[in-house]
Amino acid sequence: MMALPTLALDKNNLTLDAGSNEGTFIAKNTGGGTLSGHILSRCQGLEFSPVSWEGNSQVITYKFSQDSSQKNNGLIEAHAYVCSNGGEFLLPVFIDTAPMVITTDEGLPIKSVQDLYASSQSYPAEPRQLFKSSAFYMLLLSTAYPYLEVYESLHKDPNRERAVDNFFQVSGLKGKTRIYLETDRLDIVQHPVETGQVYFYVRKPDNGYADAPISVEESVPWLALSTTRIATADYDQDNSARIGIEINPNLMTSPFANIRIYVGDEALTLSVRKAPRVSLRLNREGFKYQDRGALEVENNSGFDLAVEVRSRDRHVRFYRTSYTVPPGGLSIPFEIRQSAFFGTRRVFRRLPYISTYVDVRARCTAQEYKRRLYLNIGEW
Secondary structure, three states: OOOOOOEEEOOOOEEEEOOEOEEEEEEEEOOOOOOEEEEEEOOOOEEEEOOEEEOOEEEEEEEEOOOOOOOOOOEEEEEEEEEEOOEEEEEEEEEEOOOOOEEOOOOOEEOOHHHHHHHHHHOOHHHHHHOOOHHHHHHHHHOOOOOHHHHHHHOOOOOHHHHHHHHHHHOOOOOOOOOEEOOOEEEEEEOOOOOEEEEEEEEOOOOOOOOEEEEEOOOOOOEEEOOOEEOHHHOOOOOEEEEEEEEOHHHOOOOEEEEEEEEOOEEEEEEEEEOOOEEEEEOOOEEOOEEEEEEEEEEOOOOOEEEEEEEOOOOEEEOOOEEEEOOEEEEEEEEEEOOHHHHHHHHHHOOOEEEEEEEEEEEEOOEEEEEEEEEEEEOO
8 A cells, every 4th residue: 555645844833033034944745655735824924935836845935024014023923834635734933023123333223224324424334334234134124125126236336335325315315415616716826946736625415425537627737636536435524525736837838727627517617827936016106205115026936036126216215236035035125215406306397296117137047037117206
């Protein structure tokens, strides 16, 4: 006489919780013939696959998806019927619906995506550490996260900062982080013999991901940027990033230039003026008959400058005729002092003012600079 099939299960019960909401068990035939059967679930949200089978060793997968109507923070006790031609089995089911909790390194409890986003405001590195962990995946499963396929796709992104920021956007917790420039214009006066470094600042309103290319409207040999792309790691704790601009005036073919620098969709206008090596000017053009003035010498040559001055008229009086002007510059004083004879002649001839000039010669290494500076003297 042929032996009949006999049903045997490798588990006496199914136990699930918020961190483990699926599993498998095996239905075996310990008798003769071929075992066939099916499963009936008596627990809302608990599903089996396959529901029916035929074979002497069948792996059966079970998965629990909690419905919003089911109680939370409690224990669900139910059962499933395994019916077969080799007998029946009442399989107890125990499901702990208490929410899963992940405790961060800072001791913060994470029970949901919202908790993770809130912690990221104080600890930006925290979500990047948890995002690809198996514990976080189980947390999403236990809370029935609706965009699990999107998470699985973002999980593959090697740029974790970008993946986390996109995850928070998909979850509806934040919008796209947009950068802005602290200023849209920089006006630079550049020393003619030294390479200069200036900076501008890129800011963002939150600690979200903000990656953007940096480019120059027109390629010029005298300008170089410290980076061609800004990334999240470039921002400090105040969400501000400093970008360097290096200017080499020796490569400028014009004393003036306007260049636009683009950071993503934002634009900065850089206006550069190359300062002259030597600048000679009077502090003003009009003086009284008894007055004081100054010859302003700006020395950007990097060397001492030998300056000689000569007045056309004696009533413009410098204290010396030659001066040494160090790098940077010097203000050389002079007096307007008319003689008694000139004063009498001016009154007699009714001269309201006179025009005169000062000749200035400056020498630096092998270069010489000459200027004739005009001024008016009168009763203003």
